[in-house]
Amino acid sequence: MKYGILIVSHSADIAKGVKALISQAAPDLSITIAGGTDENGIGSSLEKIQQAVDDNTGDEILAFYDLGSSKMNLEMLMEMTDRTIHKYDVALVEGAYIAATLAEVDSPLATIEDNLKSLKIK
Amino acid sequence: MKYGILIVSHSADIAKGVKALISQAAPDLSITIAGGTDENGIGSSLEKIQQAVDDNTGDEILAFYDLGSSKMNLEMLMEMTDRTIHKYDVALVEGAYIAATLAEVDSPLATIEDNLKSLKIK
């Protein structure tokens, strides 16, 4: 099982930066991002999330988000897709980093989720 | 007392995005950022942190960071400066957002720190 990582942020820059940061530690993972609104303003876009899910080549997807509307749009997408997406209510940057580090070395989901527990803040 | 916000991240994009995100909720605060290495690679730069502290016009500074070297460089700078900097071991994006929201409406430090407590993950 190879997990993919999905980053949903209000900001296209944050999403891009998180991808760059975690790619360093997890170069073999599929990491796709949805940042900002359709017009790249601050906000979220279901279409971008949809695209990022479609583009993600992971067997299952570990998803991270920042604030309210990112979460709601992500949940909306989860109701619409048949991909398996695990959504985590944890610190965006730090959670995605740890999950990616562990997924890179083929850690089982239980280990990843165990490590994310202490980052739960939402 | 008007607080300033300082964002220290491994990524210039993350730092820029966090600033854009929290500026929306806190347009009146001084928010300065230090993201990436001197060459804008992934990493941290004491010089950028120094500059961001110098540029921050807050009376005191609330500082947020992502990972290891951002933290150590921030602490290094704190030993060198005579500005008052409060460093928080909390989720970067979410912590900075909440702190900025509260600082914007002139909440006292105790209230801000109280709200950050549940975001402590480091």
Add this chain to the structure above:
Amino acid sequence: MKLELVDAKKWINLFVEKLEKNQTDLNELDTAIGDGDHGTNMKRGAEAITAAFEKKDPENLSDLYKATAFAMIQKVGGASGPLYGTAFLDMSKAVKTDNLELGDLLQIGTDGLKRRGESDTGMKTMIDVWQPVSDALKVNKFDQKVIDNALENVKNLVATKGRASYLEEKSKGHIDPGAQSSAYLFESLIEIMGA
């Protein structure tokens, strides 16, 4: 009472009008206790609704609510997008088989808001307008006073959901922007009910 297609269309069109007219006011409310974009967000949604209706005139209630939902979901960009979107999508599904009583229909929308927002009344959100309006319609007591009371009530609440919740006590004394945009929705309803 039940709404027929022609009136429902007028309802949504009036809502769109009000959103476009009151963009600045909604932004200002959101500036006080949020990120200042609720007017801009809803304006984007309003334009998308108009565009959708122009592209394809809805032929039944279900299509009308669905087009409204999709426009909101796709174009709003803030929390209100998936919220209004879910409400109208659930309403669209509900009217598919049966033109429900308006109070029951709006209750389904309200339940959608609660599900999407993981929230309930008393949290200083749009739900605090949707719920009393649904309740009033169910007992045929819906009028402007219901909306006015709801807004008055929402103003005095401390937010426990959405961005405003970070402000805690300081969120008190402000009208929630989503509650205000919902007030426009239901003031539009009064206008077409009266007509």
Add this chain to the structure above:
Amino acid sequence: MKLELVDAKKWINLFVEKLEKNQTDLNELDTAIGDGDHGTNMKRGAEAITAAFEKKDPENLSDLYKATAFAMIQKVGGASGPLYGTAFLDMSKAVKTDNLELGDLLQIGTDGLKRRGESDTGMKTMIDVWQPVSDALKVNKFDQKVIDNALENVKNLVATKGRASYLEEKSKGHIDPGAQSSAYLFESLIEIMGA
């Protein structure tokens, strides 16, 4: 034993040489349990040390260690920057008044690492090389074997500080990149001590 300026200069220059030669190896170690940049980081630091010495040839031990510290702090860009930087800065301060015994001096550097990293021995970091080397020097038993043993030991540890700590058990069986670059530092020391 104590180090005089001329030998200390040779020491640091040899370290710089080894860092430049072994950049790829350090990156590979960091790829296994970190973010793959330790070699690149230390190479940047090494070049900055050379540049600093060329700009102003250090006139005493304190200046030498200070220039080394500043180069690391300013140019490395990773955790190893403030770590090596703090170690050398503390050493620079310590030798200002007194040319200390090398074991005592390196202990001061090691303590600097611990302070900056909020860490200690056994956490699978560079400290696991610095501490045994300092200890051995204090009792005049420092040789290549001390370094080899330290690296062997560090390899079997589970990381509890730094990025590798996220890997937990899986960090075992890998040499910590910072421990390896520190090994280069102290192998350089052996070379100049033997000469």
